[in-house]
Amino acid sequence: MKNLKYLLLRRATQIGLMFLYFSANAYGWHILEGTFGSSKLFGLIPLADPYTALQALSAGFLLGGDVIAGALIITIFYMVVGGRAFCSWVCPINMVTDLANWLRRKLKLDKEEVNYRFLKRRTRYWIMVLGLIVSAITGIAAFEALSPITIMQRGIIFGFGAGISVVISIFLFDLFGVKNGWCGHICPLGAAYSLIGQKSIIRVKHNHEACTNCMDCKVVCPENQVLHMINKESISVTDGECTNCGRCIDVCNDDALSFSIRDLNKKS
């Protein structure tokens, strides 16, 4: 029986946060109000998504003080815990793409990652930049105009409407189209958080001595290019694209992976 500790913790966090957002509208709770674009914690502390704030800036608008402060708080937070911890611990789309990915494995839809010519894992960084350019051209936050992340989040809070089709599309794309297609190749928010988390403190650490080279971690990892050190070196996963989801730690039966504090002295 494989360990599900981090998976369950993550689902609890994701669902719990969504419930708090939902309750702000449904029951008037003042714990976590708003959406990722901008939220209020305990009716007091502003939080805002840095990439959304950047889009608004390039759309040519001087941000209100709350949004700037909120974006700074969020940036600093994820600089510490790992940028893409947002992806695996908060973002609701992650539940959709994880499900697609899990089904994909169960249905044995493909074992190997297909190499698409123009849809590489770095494509998302292009899309991230393009999003800012399009924002500047059109004068509205371009990714926010179609972001499945906030469409899903607002769907949960205010009702889905036709927005559900976007979420279904992503599910189908990841299931039958490209493996880790959305989160691993396209999502500019994930790209932005990868960059923010480049130097984060909390990292997954590999112990080469304990590793039996079963490669279970690489099978389950949504960004398995970051696990290049498996069975080679005892170092931390330093790549910003690691989502700190802890699935690799969960599935490793040999205790060769664990969360640890990045060794600040060692250049790795």
Place this chain on the structure above:
Amino acid sequence: MANSDNNRRKFMVTTLQSVGLTTIGGLLWSGYCDEAKSSPLVLRPPGALPEEQFLDTCIKCGLCSEACANRESNKNRDGTQREGTLKMAKGGDHKLIGTPYFIPTEVPCYMCDDIPCVPVCPSEALDMKSLLNKKGELEINKAHMGLAVVHKESCVSFWGLQCDACYRACPLLDEAITLDYQKNERTGKHAFLLPVVHSDVCTGCGLCEKACITEKPAIFVLPREHSMGRDGDHYVKGWDKKDQQRAGDRKLDEIETHDKRSEKSPTDYLNKEIEY
């Protein structure tokens, strides 16, 4: 040598293809955004910046909508919770996704005294300053979410029936809508009580539209850009001291009265049947 030439060619082609694809993507994306933001007949919350600015400022957080839905006064007469006024645009609503709006015939804006929806806005897309009165207090009467217009053919007052449902529903009773008394020549002994909306007072809350008794409301709120004309600077009300003052303050060469039409002479209109 040939090999490196080949490599360079390959590199060039790939680069060109990437640039091409990026451009296509950018164009499609821009096209979509342009399309998405051109939904002109939307009513925004109180204090909203002019639409164009509002769209790039609103960060789509939904805090205004949540404040509106959960304000204490949002109760039906029997004490049950009422649906909030402000909705967040979803896919399929044909408005820029995630922006707040309201539809008066569903839920109008009740013009709350404390305006809970505005101070919560983190981006200042809802501009609190525009709603402050001279004493520095929030005053909902200063809101201009839209302007009500009357379609007189479907308004039964214009038939000579007594209705005044809109007049009485208006929170700014006898200010935003006044009744114009006129003699009903058809019967000879009755009066018309005609609703007239005043654009300087009307907030665009839509309570009149909601109250209107006709199948499709004969009075309805439109965004101000769409329900108002503009007289232009070159018309001066000779009988109005203030307006004369305004004209006097301006330099003559700033006033532009010439346009394409001015090239033609008015007599041509009569003699040569020129169309303007």
